Amino acid sequence: MDFHDSTEQAEWRKEVRSFVHEQRPETEADGGPPQYRERRPSEAFKDWRNKLAAKGWIAPAWPKEYGGAGLGVMEQFIMNEEFAEARVMGGGGMGTSMIGPTIIIHGNEEQKKEHLGAILRGEVQWCQGYSEPGSGSDLASLQTRAVRDGDDWVINGQKIWTSGAHNADWMFMLARTDPDAPKHRGITYFLLDMKSPGVTVRPLINLANGHMFNEVFFEDVRVPNRNVLGEVNRGWYLGTTTLDFERSSIGNAVGQRQSLEYYFKYIRDHKDSGPLVDTPAVKSEFADRWIEAAVAKTLSYVVVTIQAEGRVPNHEASIAKLFNTELSQRIARTAMKMLGTNGQLIDPKTAPMHGRAPQSYMQTVSSTIAGGTSEVQRNIVATRGLGLPRA
Ligand SMILES: Cc1cc2nc3c(=O)[nH]c(=O)nc-3n(C[C@H](O)[C@H](O)[C@H](O)COP(=O)(O)OP(=O)(O)OC[C@H]3O[C@@H](n4cnc5c(N)ncnc54)[C@H](O)[C@@H]3O)c2cc1C
DSSP, X not given: OOOSOOHHHHHXXXXXXXXXXXXXXXXXXXXXXXXXXXXXXXXXXXXXXXXXXXXXXXXXXXXXGGTSOOOOHXXXXXXXXXXXXXXXXXXXXXXXXXXXXXXXXXXXXHHHHHHHHHHHTTOOOEEEEOOBTTBSTTGGGOOOEEEEETXXXXXXXXXXXXXXXXXXXXXXXXXXXXXXXXXXXXXXXXXXXXXXXXXXXXXXXXXXXXXXXXXEEEEEEEEEGGXXXXXXXXXXXXXXXXXXXXXXXXXXXXXXXXXXHHHHHHHHHTTTSSTTTXXXXXHHHHHHHHHHXXXXXXXXXXXXXHHHTTXXXXXXXXXXXXXXXXXXXXXXXXXXXXXXXXXXXXXXXXXXXXXXXXXXXXXGGGGGTTTSOHHHHHHHXXXXXSOOOXX
16 A cells, blocks of 8 residues: 555645635535535535536546546545545435446436436436335345336335435335345336335434434336336446445545544633543543544545555445445544533534534434444455454
8 A cells, every 4th residue: 555646646646635615605614524614605506516527526436437536545535534534525416326327337228317427417316215114134135015006116125224215316226026036136226206105205213313214115106117226126237336436435534534624623622621631631532532533534545555456445445435425423422522511512603513423423324324333344354354254
């Protein structure tokens, strides 16, 4: 692993950095990770997004012919690192990171024409309909049924934890089309218009009092056969499709360090504001967190190095995800400890750091569940990394 940029990479980093410096939308420069700070007016965001789109940087991994930039993983990594350092977001979302690449590889011409341009122009929002009340880690056990009826499929069932379904125009979803086949082989991948009659979205409010995810119910929802992606009953295998995506979590690793810098500034500026703020115990914990943030960044470098060598990171990506998400919880706990009972104040107008520590304490709970739980990641490390037998 080489921590230094090659000459070409240094040039590329300079190009990205100066573009961000000149074109970035205005943000609150408070020193934390992007999710706390990107309260941009939507017009400014659209403007930023358009500038990214013009360079193909909305979907840097997509081939140029589909409006991407055709970048390699190392270039993507540098771009993601620079965006995170400048605390700006890339313009993509599930459209560019998940469903777009799946359509590029498995979609027919009609599907590409209908969806790819709309994703790049930011005209449509997508949500992911995979998890169900009884199927999360064991996703292949999903029970939502799709039955063929003439030119349509009729869908009945329920999805849960569907992030952004309340704002989504389309859902990419999995449904069981052959209940008699082995569980991985009877699932089909559908593109579903969220305005279809019979779709009901109900909000789920999380413990931080935020509305991010939802339950989605399907009652005799008709989906035209042309909205089947890939082959019927082969949907399971489409779900894992990626282009040459950078999977290092470098944005998270940079964000952890920025969070710590924010808390350190608070300690320096508020030494006398609470009994615990400036104590050796708290400072020693923060020192551990600082070292761990450096480890998180190194784990990102491990993942991207494997990818740059043309190999597929497997348990290494699980280690980076596991370490990063558990670190985000430890950082939030240390910040809460620093504030003592003041850590219970959450009103942005009156609480220390605008309530950032308790917000973070609650919000980071979900990070070790979303995208595969810590236990599942540990299973991957144990079986694929250490070669231990399955339990
Ligand atoms: C913030 C957030 C956003 C999400 N967004 C979406 C979305 O947009 N679309 C979507 O489809 N889903 C989404 N999910 C759902 C997410 O994918 C699931 O929550 C996750 O896969 C876990 O599934 P589950 O909740 O059913 O828990 P379960 O799988 O029931 O797990 C319960 C507990 O058992 C443990 N466990 C399960 N299996 C094993 C095993 N084999 N070995 C050891 N322990 C095990 C788990 O680690 C966990 O602690 C989101 C979740 C969160 C938290």
